[in-house]
Amino acid sequence: MSLLQSFSRIKNLLQSIDIAALNKLSQKVDLGKLMDVVSKMSEDDLNKTLKLLMASSGPKKEKPPVNGDFYELAKTLTDEDQVVRMRVRDFMEKEIRPIANTYWNKAQFPMHIIPKMAELDICGLTYKGYGCAGRSALLEGFIAMEMARVDSSISTFFGVHSGLAMGSIYLCGSEEQKQHWLPVMQRMDIIGAFGLTEPEVGSAAAGGLTTTCRKVGEEWVINGQKKWIGNATFSDITIIWARNVEDNQVKGFIVRKENPGFKAEKMEDKMALRTVQNALITLTDCVVPEADRLQNANSFKDTANVLRMTRAGVAWQAVGCGRGAYESALKYTMERRQFGRTIASFQLVQDLLVTMLGDLTAMQTMVYRLSELQDGGILTDEHASLAKVFCTLRMRAIVDHARELFGGNGILLEYDIARFVADAEAIYSYEGTKEINSLIVGRAITGESAFV
Incomplete structure (x- = not known):
């Protein structure tokens, strides 16, 4: 393209701009100086400038949607499951995204969202009976993803309560214990935590728990510490795993927050999952009745x-x-x-x-x-x-x-x-x-x- 043709195209481009837009442009740019600069450009630089102007002035392309499900796996869910998934997504976008950074920065948990989350009716989703829906693990997985997609702290809170705490009772509790605890936990009237990890025992939990329990009459006395226990600063019950000094086997207990000898202290200065309230739990001659021992938890x-x-x-x-x-x-x-x-x-x-x-x-x-x-x-x-x-x-x-x-x-x-x-x-x-x-x-x- 010749220099004369380039000037001609720039002239046509400027003429295509309406008067109001040209007046607006003149308030920002000295048009006389602009044309003086353009007149001194090489033909190559002028063509590059023209290309840039034409690209920016042309019709805008419609951008594709931002969607991380490239293989469209969510579309394989049933219509009923899609409704649940989208209800969770809507909750996370409207209730959690606007406050996620604020609570993360303050290292506080938004307690006001628990009743709203309860309305989703998704706790214990895969469990059968006890007020639970008996739905698929696939749907449960999608829900975990939808939560973590916005805020991993909220996803972790939910996973501890619905998965670890409720799951311990569902898999290891007696029928009476399941009937008593699972319905109220499904409604989130009671919040649960899960205490396995210890200050000096993480990966070695299978055979190295230092928290002990011993039976005295119809009660159990628990001593030891648990660390990194999510939800435990405000949970109503915490599932505590301890080694029986009599047979060296791991037992599980439903420990209520009001139990004498149970103390939960918030862990400070975390750099991750700051919204999750992790606790250091100290159990000092904590007495738990036999009725609160998970009846079907007999080993690790x-x-x-x-x-x-x-x-x-x-x-x-x-x-x-x-x-x-x-x-x-x-x-x-x-x-x-x-x-x-x-x-x-x-x-x-x-x-x-x-x-x-x-x-x-x-x-x-x-x-x-x-x-x-x-x-x-x-x-x-x-x-x-x-x-x-x-x-x-x-x-x-x-x-x-x-x-x-x-x-x-x-x-x-x-x-x-x-x-x-x-x-x-x-x-x-x-x-x-x-x-x-x-x-x-x-x-x-x-x-x-x-x-x-």
Whole structure:
């Protein structure tokens, strides 16, 4: 294109602008000086400028929706399940997203959302009877993802109450205990916590619990400490796992917050899941009646049954955290402009986004199959452990890439991604570290136990 033709096209472009817009432009730019600068441009620079002007003045393309479900797995849910999933999404978007950063920053829990969450009617979703819906593990997984997609702290709170606490009673309680506790917990009239980890015992919980219990008449006396116990600063009951000094086997107990000898202190200065209220629990000659001992919890194998079920939920949480980070990053790149263009139009940015989406899609398909195994009654420890290992590793990679795409804004809480990055570190570690879960899978595929 000749210099004369370039000038002609710029003239036509300016003439196409209406008078009001031209007057507005003249208030910002000295049009005489602008034309003087243009007249001194080389033909190559002029063509580049013209290309940029034409691109910005042309009709805007409709942007694709921001959606991390690239393989459309959610569309396989039944219409009834879709209603539940979307009800949870609506709750998270309207009730949680506007307050998530505020409560995370203050390290406080929004107690006012519990009655609203109860209205969703999703606690104990997969349990049959006792006011629970008896729905699929697949739907439960999608719900965990929808929660973590907005706020992993709320997802963790819910997982502790509905999964670990209610699950312990559902799997290990007597019929009388289930009838008494599960309906009120399903309605969230009573909130539960789960106390297994200790100050000096995490991965070694299977054989190394230092919290002890001993039977005295028709009561049990418990001594010891528990650490990192989510919800325990305000929970009504906490499931406490302790080693019986008589037979060295692990027992489970429903410990009420008013029990003498039970003390829960809030853990401060966390860098992750700050909204979750973790407690250091001290049990000093804490007396629990035999009626509150989980009647079908007789060894750590029974504890492991609860962990197997909830570990699948943690894998879904990792998917949700990764999806929230990916969708936040994608939306940001489609809005953030540099060098006259949205950064989503740059090759390196698109390469990172596709890498993130590939990891996310792989995670989603894995947990989808994991829930199918759970619904089929054939879920094993190694199935859940492999998903926990893989999904939390890829989650970390996704939030790392997302943080990179935000640049300096990535360390500001207002953009959400800083919260996702921090929370991912907690999800990576709880419900079994990467190393312990790897050894569970390794034992299954080799037939050799590498545990010390």
